[in-house]
Amino acid sequence: MSTTLPTHWDPAKVIPGQLVEPELTDDIAPGIVEVVPARTPALYRAGSAAMTVAAVTGKAVGLTARGIWAVGKPFGVGVGSIAYLGYRYVRAHDLQEVLGGMSKGTDWNKVQQARHSRWRFLGWAAGGVAALNLTGWWALVAGAGMTALDWSWTIPPTLTTLVAAAAATLYGRYRLASPSIGPGQVIADEDTDDGEEPFPLAHCVNGEQVEECVARALAFKNIGTRRVQVIGHRGWGWEVDVDLRNSTAAKVNAAADDLDGLFNIAAGATLIEPDLQQSAHIVMRLIQSDPFADMPRPQIHAPNSLSVKDAVVYGRGMDGSPLEFRLRGMSMLVIGASGSAKTKGALRCLAEAITACRDAIAIEMDPVKDGLTEFAEAMAAPPIRGHKDCTTWLKHLRDIASARNQVKTQKDMGDLWEPTPETPTIYAIVDEFIYLPAEAKELAIEILRIGRETGVHLIFAAQESTAEALGDAIAGAVTYRVMLASRSEDIRLVFGTGAAGMGYRPDRLRPAVDDERVYDAGKFYLMGPGYSRPIQWRWNRFDRDQIRQAVKDRAAAGRPWFDQDSLAAADLLHIINRKGARSASLADRLSALASQFGSEQAEFVATLLREYDATGRSFLPTSEVLLPALHKAGAEDMDATKLSAMLRAHAPGVTAGREEWDGKPQVRGWARSAVERAAAGLIDPSKARLQAA
Structure with a gap:
């Protein structure tokens, strides 16, 4: 019998008890319709409520059981461990393990004494706890107004019990978190401080802890110490004074990389400075942050505001002292790997100062790269590029350095070249020096040897400093040797044997990778007059916009240039001009000499040489060619006799000759070699007289 009607039946038209014949399409058997109100069965409702109660109750029971287990398990582990450790303690098992058992009567006596001593200690401890509980009860009665015999006496022991239970629970959690703890161990091996294990520097909060940290790290590397004392905490880290025992500063420096790891500081952040007077005394600097992070951007110098005699600041040391020196008499070698800020840091900083001097000029050369092109307008010559041009300019500088000895004597300057705007000191900045040919390197060595007294100085820069690459x-x-981030094998050649052991470690500096990861770019070690400490320095860092504006201002204000006396003494007046250096013929040199000193005879000899060049002949007749050329040049009264006298005055011993000319067998004239000897006599009279003699 159906208990519900189909959805399309109208209940109002259904007669209770009436037989219903469904349509053939309906899959319903004939039957009596009985209308039953729709309702949820009572059994279902009872079952649903029962399930709900069961679910809630089960969840509560589960949570309660889980909470009990979360607390009960560590409590049980803690109580069990404390009970076992307590048993070992009162039975002196630890002493028995140290003794290796009780094989002798004396061992038994020691164990018995330890047991009695420990039981006595436990008795005193229990008495102390009881006394504390009694004191607490008395305080509650006397201070809190409780009655002595009510439940107040239960409060102190209850609190004591709770504290003990909490301690046992916490200890149980500790042992559960450290499964490697043995049954007889109180704490894990890694938490045991035996007074020898090194620990990170970052854990130190005061000087005493730093001293302990350093002493342990050195001891771990088998470096003995007599005294470790903190000098002070700096903005960048700690400075520590150390007296070594049976060890040397070189041994500490050799372990510097490992010490970085023991202190857990950045690579290269352990610096060692030895005491030159006491070999067993060193100062350690432990860097935790960049010492130059607060270094301000430098200011550009005004045009012609400096002198080579002024002390100029070029950077700063990690101890805050300024990096300053005078340009006068200064030559420098700068070694730095790619990315160490060799060109954009060191050379740019030096060029900025030199081109701001009113009594100094600079030229820059680079055989393979673009060098310091941004300074072109402030330089005394256009940028010098390529092996050939660099070698040519080094020859010119060598000649000037040598010739200036004569000029220095004539001007009564004294032992050293006296720089003025009219007689400036010359600085040649040579980047990528290692790529120069051997001839150029030999010229550079000559300049270094003779140029200090005559005001011609070189500033070298290179990426490496092996003997083959740098030159002997x-x-x-x-004067000064600078090493930015470099290779370890470069230290010996630049700073000398044993320098690494003395704390000069540019090999531990990291060059920049890009504009964001600059690392130690611009930082360096320095040796030179007044600089003998192995501490880090950093160059001032000028940006390109600063330099561009400074160069424009300096070019507009006017820059000094090569002095004419030095160029003339070096026979370079006709070669070097403000547009650079050029190749010149012997006739051009004579014309330059005539222009400088007003010598008509120099110009006349130059005219003769140009005739030889024009005709391509090595012999020219006097009347047919040479005299007409001189008349055209302005020597209207010149004749054969005067021409012969003029040539012999500058080249004693030369004579005219006779050769065939224009079909005539014997025509009087002069060979080119005789005229060239006269030209040489005009340029260097003393040399001509010596050759004649």
């Missing part, structure tokens, strides 16, 4: 004797001939 250069590192030892310069």
Whole structure:
């Protein structure tokens, strides 16, 4: 019998008890319709409520059981461990393990004494706890107004019990978190401080802890110490004074990389400075932050505001002291790997100062790269590029350095070249020096040897400093030696044997990778007059916009240039001009000499040489060619006799000759070689007289 009607039946038209014959399409058997009100069965409702109660109750029971287990398990582990450790303690098992058992009567006596001593200690401890509980009860009665015999006496022991239970629970959690703890161990091995294990520097909060940290790290590397004392905490880290025992500063420096790891500081952040007077005394600097992070951007110098005699600041040391020196008499070698800020840091900083001097000029050369092109307008010559041009200019500088000895004597300057705007000191900045040919390197060594007294100085820069790449004797001939981030094998050649052991470690500096990861770019170590400490320095860093504006201002204000006396003495007046250096013929040199000193005879000899060049002949007749050329040049009264006298005055011993000319067998004239000897006599009279003699 159906208990519900189909959705399309109208209940109002259904007669209770009436037989219903469904349509053939309906899959319903004939039957009596009985209308039953729709309702949820009572059994279903009872079952649903029961399930709800069961679910809630089960969840509560589950949570309660889980909470009990979360607290009960560590509590049980803690109580069990404390009970076992307590048993071992009162039975002196730890002493028995130290003794290796009780094989002798004396061992038994020691164990018995330890047991009695420990039981006595436990008795005193229990008495102390009881006394504390009694004191607490008395305080509640006397201070809180409780009655002595009511439940107040239960409060102190209850609190004591709770504290003990909490301690046992916490200890149980500790043992559960450290499964490697043995049954007889109180704490894990990694938490055991035996007074020897090194720990990170970052854990130190005061000087005493730093001293302990350093002492442990050195001891771990088998470096003995007599005294470790903190000098002070700096903005960048700690400075520590150390007296070594049976060890040396070189051994500490050799372990510097490992010490970085023991202190857990950045690579290269452990610096060691030895005491030159006490070999067993060093100062350690432990860097935790960049010492130059607060270094301000430098200011550009005004045009012609400096002198080579002024002390100029070029950067700063990690101890806050300024990096300053005078340009006068200065030559420098700068070694730095790619990305160390060799060109954009060191050379740019030096060029900025030199081009601001009113009594100094600079030229820059680079055989393979673009060098310091941004300074072109402030330089005394256009940028010098390529092996050939660099070698040519080094020859010119060598000649000037040598010739200036004569000029210095004539001007009564004294022992050293006296720089003025009219007689400026010359600085040649040579980047990527290692790529120069051997001839150029030999010229550079000559300049270093003779240029200090005559005001011609070189500033070298290179990426490495092996003997083959750098050349012999250069590192030892310069005034200042600078090493930015470099290779370890470069240290010996630049700073000398044993320098790494003395704390000079540019190999531990990291060059920049890009504009964001600059690392130690611009930081360096320095050796030179007044600089003998192995501490880090950093160059001032000028940006390109600063330099561009400074160069424009300096070019507009006017810059000094090569002095004419030095160029003339070096026979370079006709070669070097403000547009650079050019190749010149012997006739051009004579014309330059005539222009400078007003010598008509120099111009006349130049005219003769140009005739030889024009005709391509090595012999020219006097009347047919040479005299007409001189008359056209302005020597209207010149004749054969005067021409012969003029040539012999500058080239004693030369004579005219006779050769065939224009079909005539014997025509009187002069060979080109005789005229060239006269030209040489005009340029260098003393040399001509010596050759004639």
